[in-house]
Amino acid sequence: MNALYALLAASLFGCALYMMLSRNLVRLLLGLSLLATAVNIMLFLAGHLRSVRPPLIAEGTDTLRESADPLPQALILTAIVIGFALTVVLSALALRAYRAHGTLNTGEIRSAEHLGDPSAHEAGGDR
Amino acid sequence: MIAWLLGFAFLGSCAAWPLSFLFGRRASGWLLALVPASLFVAFLDFVPTIAAGRAVEWRMTWAPSLGVDLTLRLDGFSFLFALLITGIGALVVVYAGDYLSNESAPSRARFFTLILLFMTAMLGAVLSDNLLVLFLFWEATSILSFLLIGFHADSPHPRRAALMALRVTAGGGLALLAAIILVGMSLGSYLLTDVTARAYELAQSPWIVPILIGVLIAAFTKSAQFPFHFWLPNAMQAPTPASAYLHSATMVKLGIYLLARFEPVIGAAPRGRDTLIAFALATMLIAAFQALRAENFKTVLAYSTVASLGILVMLVGLDGPIATVAMVGFVLAHALYKATLFFCAGSVLHATGLSKLRAMGGLVRFLPVTAVAAALASLSMAGLPPFVGFISKEFLFEAQIQSSWNAVPMAVAVLVNAVLVAVAGVVTLRPFFLGRGKVKHVKHGETPALLVGPVVLSLLGLLLSLEPDWITAAVMRPAVAAVYGADVALELPSLRHGVTQTLALSAVVVGIGALILRFWGPIHAHLRSRTLIDRYDTEHAFEAITRRGGRLAAATARWVQHGDLRKYLWVVLASGMAFVIWGHVATGRWPRLPDTLPGWRIGPAAVALIGIGGAFAAVRARTLVSTMVAVGLTGFVAALTFMMNGAPDLALTQFAVESLIVVLLTLVLLVLPLDAPSTRTRRERTLDASLAAAFSLVVFGVLVDMSTTSRATLISDFFAAHSYVSAFGRNVVNVILVDFRGFDTLGETTVIALSAILAWSLLGPRTSGAGGAAVARGRTIFILSMTSRLFFWLLTVLSVLILLRGHNQIGGGFVGGLTAALGFALISLADGTDRARAMLRVHPISLAGGGLFLAIASGLPGLILHGDFLRHLWLEIDVFGIPIKQGTTLPFDLGVYLVVLGTVLAFLFGLRREAAR
Secondary structure (H helix, E strand, O other): OHHHHHHHHHHHHHHHHHHHOOOEHHHHHHHHHHHHHHHHHHHHHHOOOOOOOOOEOOOOOOOOOOOOOHHHHHHHHHHHHHHHHHHHHHHHHHHHHHHHHOOOEOOOOOOOHHHOOOOHHHHHHOO | OHHHHHHHHHHHHHHHHHHHHHHHHHHHHHHHOHHHHHHHHHHHOOHHHHHOOOOEEEEEEEEHHHOEEEEEEEOHHHHHHHHHHHHHHHHHHHHHHHHOOOOOHHHHHHHHHHHHHHHHHHHHHHHEOEHHHHHHHHHHHHHHHHHHHOOOOOOHHHHHHHHHHHHHHHHHHHHHHHHHHHHHHHHOOOEHHHHHHOHHHHHOOOOHHHHHHHHHHHHHHHOOOOOOOOHHHHHHHOOHHHHHHHHHHOHHHHHHHHHHHOHHHHHHOOOHHHHHHHHHHHHHHHHHHHHHHOOEHHHHHHHHHHHHHHHHHHHHHOOOHHHHHHHHHHHHHHHHHHHHHHHHHHHHHHHHOOOEHHHOOOHHHOOHHHHHHHHHHHHHHHOOOOOHHHHHHHHHHHHHHHOOOOHHHHHHHHHHHHHHHHHHHHHHHHHHHOOOOOOOOOOOOOOHHHHHHHHHHHHHHHHHHHOOHHHHHHHHHHHHHHHHOOOOOOOOOOHHHOOOHHHHHHHHHHHHHHHHHHOHHHHHHHHHHOOHHHHOOHHHHHHHHHHHHHHHHHHHHHHHOOOOHHHHHHHHHHHHHHHHHHHHHHHOOOOOOOOOOOOOOHHHHHHHHHHHHHHHHHHHOOEHHHHHHHHHHHHHHHHHHHHOOOOHHHHHHHHHHHHHHHHHHHHHHHHOOOEOOOOOOHHHHHHHHHHHHHHHHHHHHHHHHHHHOOOOOHHHHHHHHHHHHHHOOOEHHHHHHHHHOHHHHHHHHHHHHHHHHHHHHHOOOOOOOHHHHHHHHHOOOHHHHHHHHHHHHHHHHHHHHHHHHOOOOOOOHHHHHHHHHHHHHHHHHHHOHHHHHHHHOOOHHHHHHHHHHHHHHHOHHHHHHHOOOOOOOEEEEEEOOEEEEEEOHHHHHHHHHHHHHHHHHHHHHHHHHHHHO
């Protein structure tokens, strides 16, 4: 079962990388979202799948008996929410970039490169 | 005690800014001079200790693991420098008060602050016993010098000069740092006293050559020695008080200070002294030559300063006790007369607005006291009795006679000193006494503040020579002893001894000097017509290196920062993969395969296969909508996987997030073009696919390998054992989030709240458009609209239940907040965003901010009662006989809930607004 989950995580990971290398901004951000899922599953696997019981302490006992590992779950829980926030902020950026440039192709969005040559100032200005 | 003095200097510099505004144009110079003046008086308090040959030390542990202690030490040599720095500092500040009277108030405040900060840095440098601390102050003086040279930053020449000085001296500082680290490696100590005491041990170190190169580069850049001498004449762009202080009397002598401290090491190292003297002679000759060619008052003085610094370096290089005596004496004599001459030059510049010596003449009519002070200083500079300059020059020749060196340094010294005599004559006679009537009127006469400095210093040059007993016993002998390492009996030269060898040499120097002075005009004109030296000056080489360095940097930046996102990602991913592979290769371990394949379950396996299919579908999809759906599918697969492996909390969160992503991204895709043709060529796609496949193969291997290892359970076991006993929660995941790792969660919550602010400021017009609302209402779906209210309230109640139960059952603030947001998303879909906003009543950003505030506030009771932020407190009360146990975890989780809800709603409303635009 572990091997199949490893295959799942690795497949999601590879597909996410391929999508992120695209020059389309939305593909990139969906790829990033996919990457977050892949990494969460990897993190989950790192805790080993030892039980299907949730890490809840049963009534009447003081300590946790046989259950899934709570530690990676706590890590992943915040990672899911942070990944969600990242995806949405990136989509807002993509939206603004489209409004400003009329394209989603990162190869055509080059306003940062058109700011000019940073070395031109000193060579021309000071002498 | 000395630490207090240093602290006082720093506080005084900080106070200079407000005080100079408070006390206005005339008074502030006099008032602020009290800072250095009182330091001067305080240092005089150490005279008995210093005269007895003892040193004052102060020590504070700073960074023990790095071997950096804040160690201050005041010995004879530091004492001489401390007196010069504070004494001349006071006069400079007084002088600057009037010199800068034309500047604006903020400008003057800036100058006072910088000059006093510089004084502090300089004091720190000469008081530090730890080399690393000395380095910090050393760099501070470079930076302050840069700021003072570039004081008039609105014109290009000072800017260029300031940058040049900074590049040269800060570059030297780096060499110093390298040398210091090597000293630390060789000796195991960073103390200057250890360097002196264990000089022979250091000289045997395998690092001795790099150490000496570093020290020499540092000293030569700071003290303007060949080949770095060019920055000092350029630095004359600084306001004259700064030139007088930094670029003649104090800062440029810091290099000499360092060399003198390292003299035992230089002397013990092979060819150490030879190197020093060779560079010193080259500097002296070039500077003397350029002094004869220079036209500007300040430039002439600057080159004569470079020559004098060369003499000082030569004296450090010469062996024998008299060389040390001569060096210490010359430091004092030069500081007195050169500062005076700079003051006089500044007064002339200020009064006439002229800078070329040729244009000046007959100024004694307008500036009589300045002229007398200049004359006195020039006589001292020329080395005529009975001035201090005479004594120091006698020692200079005495040192040369007694040293083991041949006649070359002697000949150069005679020649250069003769030029200095001529320079002394020219800078006094030309502007003040000759050429009567050249200047018809001046802008203003002399003021007390402009006179105090030159008069005091020039008179000291005379008085100290006439009454030498106090200064010899209190300052000079201890200084010599500190540098030489043993007490040296001083016998001052006097005319009473008759004609000695040294007196004869002095006479020769004055004779040649007088000749040069007589024929200054023709010599000057002839040398000016020779421009060869300008072409082969190191200044041009330096500028060429700087220019090429700039071009190289620009080309590198263009090469590295090409602006192609795909290539950036390629570099990151390829190197990431390379690191993982390298990790395997370096440890010599290859992925192991599991021995058995236990626990196959049909359901989870099918779900996982669907996920893999979804991922490939996302890659293959042609339009963005289908890509989004496929990505969403993998998200739900992840949620199911969590669900089936004992992580219902994660499953709930993932389900809620996936639903919200669909709602939010749909809003984005309403605006964007859905058709997404491939942006890559076939070749690029192949390359990308190979990289992705290779990396995922590596990841697969790592994951399979990981599953064969035994599980590390230490931390999990702790949480499992203490979750209920110590933190009173049965849901271990939630307890970890709100209690054990509450501070981490707070950080993550802050990130989420920040993303809300970012999205809100990025998206849409501030005022919500009425048109958008109308469009939204027009598309309302009847069934959805009818049922949305019901579902909204159901979801809201559910979210509160999830929040409240979270500590003991499945749930918590994150899931609760997401669930509540789903309710609003439903209303927004059914009745439009305006309806949802109206139901929210508060601003989403306020909601997120309030939540963050609540989360932080929940940690305060623990902080107040136990000194431990986010240590949760529990209270058990009976309400109508039902025991209720509640802790500060609930407000914390509620804070998380509100932040998540506010953030998602900020995204929702913002994207909706942007889409409607």
